[in-house]
Amino acid sequence: MQKQDEELVNVTINGKEITAPSSLSTIQALWHAGYPRVKSVGCLEGVCGSCRIMVRRKESDQVTMALGCQTLIEEGMQVNFLVFPTPTHHTYDLKMINSSWEVQGRFHKIFPEADHCRHCGGCNRSCPKGIEVERGVALASKGRFREAGELFIECVMCNFCMTACPEMIAPNHVGLFSRRVTAYFHTRPGNLISRLETLRKGDLDVEK
Amino acid sequence: MSKNNQGTAYKEALNKYCALEDIAAAKETLTPEVLLKQFHPDYFPNSIINLKVGANKGEACHGQLAAMLQSDARIDESDLAGAPILETDILVIGGGGAGCAAALMAAEAGARVTLATKLRLGDSNTVMAEGGIQASIEQGDTPQMHFDDTIKAGHHFSDKELVAEMVMDAPEVIRWLIQQGMQFDLDKYGDLLTRRAGGTSAARVVYYRDYTGLEMMRVLREAVLNSNIEIIDYSPAVELLANESGHCAGAVLSSLKDCSYNLVRAKSVIVATGGIGRMHINQFPTSNHFGATADGLVLAYRLGAKLRDLDSFQYHPSGLSHPQHMAGHLITEGVRSAGAYMLNANGERFVDELKTRDHVSSAILRECVEGRGITTPDGAIGVWLDTPGLELREPGMLALRFPKLIELGKKSGIDPLKVPPLIYPTLHYQNGGVVIDPNGLSSVKGLYCVGEVSGGIHGKNRIMGNALLEIISFGRRAGEHAAANCHGVKHKKISIEHLSDLRRELTQANMPMDLQGPLLFPECAKFENDSDYDGLHKNR
Numbered sequence: 051m052q053k054q055d056e057e058l059v060n061v062t063i064n065g066k067e068i069t070a071p072s073s074l075s076t077i078q079a080l081w082h083a084g085y086p087r088v089k090s091v092g093c094l095e096g097v098c099g100s101c102r103i104m105v106r107r108k109e110s111d112q113v114t115m116a117l118g119c120q121t122l123i124e125e126g127m128q129v130n131f132l133v134f135p136t137p138t139h140h141t142y143d144l145k146m147i148n149s150s151w152e153v154q155g156r157f158h159k160i161f162p163e164a165d166h167c168r169h170c171g172g173c174n175r176s177c178p179k180g181i182e183v184e185r186g187v188a189l190a191s192k193g194r195f196r197e198a199g200e201l202f203i204e205c206v207m208c209n210f211c212m213t214a215c216p217e218m219i220a221p222n223h224v225g226l227f228s229r230r231v232t233a234y235f236h237t238r239p240g241n242l243i244s245r246l247e248t249l250r251k252g253d254l255d256v257e258k
Numbered sequence: 259m260s261k262n263n264q265g266t267a268y269k270e271a272l273n274k275y276c277a278l279e280d281i282a283a284a285k286e287t288l289t290p291e292v293l294l295k296q297f298h299p300d301y302f303p304n305s306i307i308n309l310k311v312g313a314n315k316g317e318a319c320h321g322q323l324a325a326m327l328q329s330d331a332r333i334d335e336s337d338l339a340g341a342p343i344l345e346t347d348i349l350v351i352g353g354g355g356a357g358c359a360a361a362l363m364a365a366e367a368g369a370r371v372t373l374a375t376k377l378r379l380g381d382s383n384t385v386m387a388e389g390g391i392q393a394s395i396e397q398g399d400t401p402q403m404h405f406d407d408t409i410k411a412g413h414h415f416s417d418k419e420l421v422a423e424m425v426m427d428a429p430e431v432i433r434w435l436i437q438q439g440m441q442f443d444l445d446k447y448g449d450l451l452t453r454r455a456g457g458t459s460a461a462r463v464v465y466y467r468d469y470t471g472l473e474m475m476r477v478l479r480e481a482v483l484n485s486n487i488e489i490i491d492y493s494p495a496v497e498l499l500a501n502e503s504g505h506c507a508g509a510v511l512s513s514l515k516d517c518s519y520n521l522v523r524a525k526s527v528i529v530a531t532g533g534i535g536r537m538h539i540n541q542f543p544t545s546n547h548f549g550a551t552a553d554g555l556v557l558a559y560r561l562g563a564k565l566r567d568l569d570s571f572q573y574h575p576s577g578l579s580h581p582q583h584m585a586g587h588l589i590t591e592g593v594r595s596a597g598a599y600m601l602n603a604n605g606e607r608f609v610d611e612l613k614t615r616d617h618v619s620s621a622i623l624r625e626c627v628e629g630r631g632i633t634t635p636d637g638a639i640g641v642w643l644d645t646p647g648l649e650l651r652e653p654g655m656l657a658l659r660f661p662k663l664i665e666l667g668k669k670s671g672i673d674p675l676k677v678p679p680l681i682y683p684t685l686h687y688q689n690g691g692v693v694i695d696p697n698g699l700s701s702v703k704g705l706y707c708v709g710e711v712s713g714g715i716h717g718k719n720r721i722m723g724n725a726l727l728e729i730i731s732f733g734r735r736a737g738e739h740a741a742a743n744c745h746g747v748k749h750k751k752i753s754i755e756h757l758s759d760l761r762r763e764l765t766q767a768n769m770p771m772d773l774q775g776p777l778l779f780p781e782c783a784k785f786e787n788d789s790d791y792d793g794l795h796k797n798r
């Protein structure tokens with residue numbers, strides 16, 4: 051499928067030595083080399099958070115976290131796929147929060163660890179989307195949910211930050227909680243509400 | 259596909275290209291009907307055949323889909339000996355938007371709900387949606403206009419009853435999503451911002467950046483995870499189960515975790531397995547997620563469900579054509595809605611960019627076939643999406659409203675603010691599907707089908723934003739209805755006996771039976787040669 055003159059590179063993926071064109075992602079490289087891969091594959095566009103990989107680049111002893119479909123292979127790269135992200139132990143139901151005055155109090159009951167952040171930066175380093183995770187947790191802890199939520203716009207819930215956090219904070223869920231309470235309590239669009247009201251009165255109908 | 263490699267070479271065309279503030283509108287020479295007949299892939303010669311078995315016997319269907327619908331099953335009785343049986347009230351198959359909405363409603367109504375999904379919960383077409391979701395909320399707009407636009411865009415093939423229910427649901431659907439914690443882009447007064455979809459008469463698409471699906475899916479997934487819905491992930495359904503009178507009564511799941519079969523016995527089943535993109539109909543690239551392999555259609559058809567519009571697929575105009583390893587990736591229609599033009603190799607606009615998708619895609623295919631396309635060294639072809647021109651007219655808007663496009667630019671090495679992406683139609687959506695009623699019920703008792711797997715709403719062509727609306731509108735309806743009607747249902751016997759009938763019919767019709775379905779995973783994944791997955795034993 052690829053161009054004849056394309057550069058080939060050698061990589062190790064899940065312990066298998068693979069030679070493939072450098073324009074391929076780590077997942078495509080596995081397929082290219084004839085290895086099956088279906089677990090931890092998903093949207094192939096970097097939004098479903100399934101294809102979590104650990105990467106070590108040539109002449110580096112740093113291991114970084116990334117999404118497999120978004121990572122193009124490079125010479126000497128070592129890649130390991132992780133599967134089945136573990137669920138968090140935090141649970142909550144938005145309906146149990148009676149008003150926006152209560153959100154902060156509830157937050158600390160649902161995510162008691164959020165205050166224990168050691169500022170180790172592990173979550174920031176593990177985030178494949180470059181989100182300022184740690185700052186998001188700090189903002190949420192102070193009750194600044196709208197601001198915290200804004201930081202997590204790109205979050206795909208890959209759970210890397212959860213794995214990286216020594217205090218079990220589940221920062222991605224903190225981020226999503228912040229976003230959800232913002233919508234739940236504060237998104238009240240006038241144009242939508244007035245349309246709902248007109249519909250309720252039965253003033254609009256469809257003729258088929 | 260019928261690409262014609264005559265055109266202008268990429269480098270040469272790019273040298274000629276220049277971002278301009280204004281470019282004259284296109285002059286149409288063909289009527290829409292002629293344009294479609296000559297260039298739309300649905301009319302490719304010899305691609306449509308008649309089905310030989312099943313509820314749609316004698317009716318038209320795309321050949322590739324027909325092969326799957328008339329394939330042999332993956333399992334037989336002997337595979338199920340000793341398989342554990344789980345009990346539940348309602349089994350939802352598919353963890354995208356439609357499945358999650360159905361599961362949440364059913365659980366809220368007090369039913370015991372189990373949700374099985376092929377891979378990770380939320381890995382779906384839903385999470386990838388970009389442009390937004392339709393709801394008539396602006397002053398000059400009405401549900402009637404929404405209805406009329408939908409019917410017209412679908413070339414009058416839609417089920418009017420379903421469309422009427424859906425457009426009336428729309429504002430409530432948005433409210434429900436907000437109450438699940440979903441954010442939308444708002445203006446400074448807090449009103450929902452709207453954009454106009456191609457082929458429609460009003461700005462009616464509400465959205466969150468070009469991450470509408472991501473925002474929707476992560477919120478719905480979180481809501482499901484925080485409920486008492488039992489989740490069985492990494493477990494594709496390989497067959498439905500029926501009771502002694504042919505009612506749907508559960509499913510056979512194949513776990514990718516431990517390679518075993520599990521039976522789920524349920525009072526009713528809601529199939530929400532999404533679309534067909536990864537079948538690469540007519541060899542087109544696709545915008546769809548990895549699991550979009552028409553499984554639900556195959557499962558429902560085997561149980562006797564009636565399908566419709568199996569000859570009609572949507573090719574989205576703006577799929578990425580270059581670089582090749584990203585072929586098919588979507589650039590949302592929102593970009594054209596925001597004012598981006600499309601240009602051929604001569605730098606001319608060649609169609610009104612906001613016509614319906616079938617129309618715009620046909621026009622792109624015409625430019626390519628008639629030598630006005632842009633060709634790349636690796637054999638791809640396409641036209642320009644003039645994002646730099648839009649940046650010139652509205653500086654900063656792309657970065658603000660289309661972060662996913664900017665990311666796409668980084669990965670493809672083509673910065674859309676400076677260089678126009680090369681686009682070509684990408685297989686995007688199955689217009690048809692399982693025939694349903696306003697509660698999402700199929701023609702088989704106990705079997706609901708909702709979301710992309712169902713048919714009837716979009717006729718032969720869908721407008722932007724109506725899919726996300728459909729999945730929540732009908733997902734909720736099915737969940738509620740299934741929960742309200744599961745009391746007192748008791749299946750004496752559950753089995754896959756319907757497969758014997760299927761095999762008999764296939765043999766009588768002289769069908770080859772060398773293919774086994776459902777497909778489950780695209781061929782490129784080489785799933786079938788993997789000894790890890792013996793549990794599915796394709797290689798019998």
Ligand SMILES: Cc1cc2nc3c(=O)[nH]c(=O)nc-3n(C[C@H](O)[C@H](O)[C@H](O)COP(=O)(O)OP(=O)(O)OC[C@H]3O[C@@H](n4cnc5c(N)ncnc54)[C@H](O)[C@@H]3O)c2cc1C
Nearest residue numbers: 352354356376382383384389390495532709710723725726
């Ligand atoms: C890139 C892209 C952009 C889009 N943008 C928009 C937009 O802006 N607006 C709009 O209205 N529409 C848009 N669409 C269309 C819309 O997103 C989909 O039609 C819709 O989300 C489908 O939802 P669903 O729940 O029916 O299916 P999906 O979201 O695809 O979910 C189906 C689920 O079922 C699972 N599944 C499949 N087979 C099996 C099996 N055998 N067993 C168990 N589980 C199975 C899948 O893994 C998946 O989790 C877009 C689509 C794509 C691909």
